Amino acid sequence: MSDNPNNWPLWEIFIQSKRGLEHKHVGSLHAADPQMAIENARDVYTRRQEGNSIWVVASQHVHASRPEDAESFYDPADDKAYRHPTFYTMPEGAKYI
Amino acid sequence: MTDVKNLEDIFQAKIDAEQKIEPKDWMPDAYRKNLIRQISQHAHSEVVGMLPEGNWITRAPSLKRKAILLAKVQDEAGHGLYLYSAVETMGVSREQTIDDLLSGKAKYSSIFNYPTLTWADIGAIGWLVDGAAIMNQVMLCRTSYGPYARAMVRICKEESFHQRQGYEIMAVLAKGTPGQKEMAQDALNRWWWPSLMMFGPTDANSPHSAQSMKWKIKRQSNDELRQIFIDRTVQQAEVIGLTIPDPDLKWNEETKHYDWGTIDWTEFNNVVAGNGPCNKERLAARNKAHNEGAWVREAAVAYAAKKAKRKAA
Numbered sequence: 001m002s003d004n005p006n007n008w009p010l011w012e013i014f015i016q017s018k019r020g021l022e023h024k025h026v027g028s029l030h031a032a033d034p035q036m037a038i039e040n041a042r043d044v045y046t047r048r049q050e051g052n053s054i055w056v057v058a059s060q061h062v063h064a065s066r067p068e069d070a071e072s073f074y075d076p077a078d079d080k081a082y083r084h085p086t087f088y089t090m091p092e093g094a095k096y097i
Numbered sequence: 098m099t100d101v102k103n104l105e106d107i108f109q110a111k112i113d114a115e116q117k118i119e120p121k122d123w124m125p126d127a128y129r130k131n132l133i134r135q136i137s138q139h140a141h142s143e144v145v146g147m148l149p150e151g152n153w154i155t156r157a158p159s160l161k162r163k164a165i166l167l168a169k170v171q172d173e174a175g176h177g178l179y180l181y182s183a184v185e186t187m188g189v190s191r192e193q194t195i196d197d198l199l200s201g202k203a204k205y206s207s208i209f210n211y212p213t214l215t216w217a218d219i220g221a222i223g224w225l226v227d228g229a230a231i232m233n234q235v236m237l238c239r240t241s242y243g244p245y246a247r248a249m250v251r252i253c254k255e256e257s258f259h260q261r262q263g264y265e266i267m268a269v270l271a272k273g274t275p276g277q278k279e280m281a282q283d284a285l286n287r288w289w290w291p292s293l294m295m296f297g298p299t300d301a302n303s304p305h306s307a308q309s310m311k312w313k314i315k316r317q318s319n320d321e322l323r324q325i326f327i328d329r330t331v332q333q334a335e336v337i338g339l340t341i342p343d344p345d346l347k348w349n350e351e352t353k354h355y356d357w358g359t360i361d362w363t364e365f366n367n368v369v370a371g372n373g374p375c376n377k378e379r380l381a382a383r384n385k386a387h388n389e390g391a392w393v394r395e396a397a398v399a400y401a402a403k404k405a406k407r408k409a410a
Contacts (some may be wrong), residue, residue, distance in 0.1 A: 020117035059187040
């Protein structure tokens, strides 16, 4: 990151494609402030009417897990097959369960 | 300036067109209040619902059942979290919402004010209580408020194992020794009617239902959902050889539904009013957990501050 105050900060862009759906990350861009980031995101990411709503989040506020740690990080879920409905044997003939 | 009437028309037009309402959209005050009440009650129910089941974690009959029950209770905590977050999107602080539960101002589902006396109760809760909750929650996946609907989709996916593990417990007990079968039947006898009460008052006695349906917060009436639940559950009880404790239960060839007896609404109102078998115990347990967890919350903040200071240095 540059310390030059004239360099615009980076923003992560989330687009909701349709009312009711979640906002999904689509990419990032530079802008001087949130309003400009929203307008630029409109121009960059919704040129073909992909969007119903836009969220912008300053990239410096995104904290992420490390994919290279995935094996040990998610390991607690590995041996818990009983969290899935298919683990259970349903009596023959039972419906809607 | 657009007047409120006009805003209300625009709002209702969105709802009628099956569009979701999002946190920053204009919404009538009553819609917001109604949802804050409903979603927070729902969140509290998930959290208080951990107590009757938590009661059996240390006494589950096998390591397998213990691990399953732990996983289920853990899920309920997660569901509480999703719902509390949905309440926060309406501009109410998390602290306020939790305080309302702890002070007894907010309600939660009355079903959790009944005790879990035997291991079979864990089966009955999964099968009946989660079964009834799922009926309601599947409907709520299509509720009009976006954050609530999205939380419900996630919850319903995770919920699918809960009912099956409960039904499996009941099926195993029903096929076991006469004593085990009797225990399963006794649990069914005690949980059946309270489970039917979970759907709320009859449509005739549910004054707020019409408005909730108009706003598409609810999409099916209490009585409709209750009837579907009964129709499905009677068949499931037959399959495992248990008897629904209702002498008036009878298949009606004309309506293609079961006719059934009458809910004891005096009992229902009594438990809602705070006089159920475990109301006081549940609230005391929540308050105890919250108070005894205070040092953990403080320690986490202190540790975060220390880390930040170290990083800055």
